[in-house]
Amino acid sequence: MTRQPTQMSWRKGDNVAGRPWHGRVRDYDLLKELTIGVVVVGLLVCGLSAVFSSPDEPGITLKSWAAAAPADFVATATDELDGDSDTAGYGPPYNSTPDATQKIGFIDLQSLSGVRIPIDTANDFVINPLKTLPGPQPALAAWTTATDQQRTAWTTSYADALSAAPDGDPAQVAPGDYGPVPSLTGGLLAMATQGSLDGVLQNGGEPYNLDYTPTILFLGDGTYFSDLATAAHLTGDQWGVMNETGDTPGQSWLWLFSLLYQIEPFKSSANADILVVFTMVGLSLLLTLLPFIPGLRSLPRKIPVHRLIWKDYYRNR
Structure with missing residues (x-):
């Protein structure tokens, strides 16, 4: 007896996207969302930029x-x-x-x-x-x-x-x-x-x-x-890296690097630069290897923050 190879079914009923939705249904106003997304958010961004943005100072020569x-x-x-x-x-x-x-x-x-x-x-x-x-x-x-x-x-x-x-x-x-x-x-x-x-x-x-x-x-x-x-409030003790002058919004990704210079033992150390570099390398390795570290990799499941974010989904689970 010849065994026929199993083939994937392409019927609509087997497609996850084609299954009927049994959750809550509500009206969706595309025009309203477009107005909020473009007009309201645009005005909010322009207003906050005018109040909190850094000055566009000319270059120093x-x-x-x-x-x-x-x-x-x-x-x-x-x-x-x-x-x-x-x-x-x-x-x-x-x-x-x-x-x-x-x-x-x-x-x-x-x-x-x-x-x-x-x-x-x-x-x-x-x-x-x-x-x-x-x-x-x-x-x-x-x-x-x-x-x-x-x-x-x-x-x-x-x-x-x-x-x-x-x-x-x-x-x-x-x-x-x-x-x-x-x-x-x-x-x-x-x-x-x-x-x-x-x-x-x-x-x-x-x-x-x-x-x-x-x-x-x-x-x-x-x-x-x-x-x-x-x-211009741009010195190290003022977290100047967050308020970079010019046309860019600032190097906000350096906040953790800058933070270390404000705390001990880095703040008063004569070797602060190399201490900060080694600390950042260690933290970067910890983040990179997080999926392979037992205990730490299970924290997202033990701290159910995701259930608060997707509470509608988990309400009926």
Whole structure:
């Protein structure tokens, strides 16, 4: 006896979508839903956006920094010459500053990356850009031929004089032995005010280059940019990542990453960055492996939130 292969039945009665509905039936007004979905929700979104949206601030450039806060620009340029800025002491991937990396025990990921983007703040941020101009060549020659000790003495004296001047104004600095430092920082300020420093500092002014690393680092070494962030409530302790300026709604997906910086032990740790990264990696692995972890994977069944959401379905079960 030959056994016939079982075939799938395509009768309408076997189709789940074709079965009669025995649940509750109510009228459906498509026009009403369309009105609510488009008009009401649209007005609500526009109203909330007008009240709670972030301002569309223009981008910050070295030109706007030099024009708005020339004293801070000159003070920052002096720190770059002196090697006393945040970038100069950051460590990998910009330089090999000793004991500058963040660690967890023996794990030092920052050092493992190596110095991949070498930056000498004095040369890359000040000296090399000024070499593209004809004006400050005597000051550049004096700086280049001086010893490291002499350069340090000049920059330290000038930085102290700037701090003592009213409002840090370079024009009101007391006379002293500052060598070529005032000429160098003044020339860089003029270059930035004219708008040429942005292009030169951006990887030598090569066309179609989108690497803004040097510009961002130089800008971040001053206080002007951080003051703007504070005024716009965009600093870390204000959860600024949720209020990003510009045309986008903000990086709300980073809320958990930002949250960790507000609590202990991350908040007061000198290794906060690497601690937060490892914590986020651990949480991400936990979420990824959740279907395979006994006990945790059963929580949705033990906590019947879904029964509240689909209560009409479960009412007659």
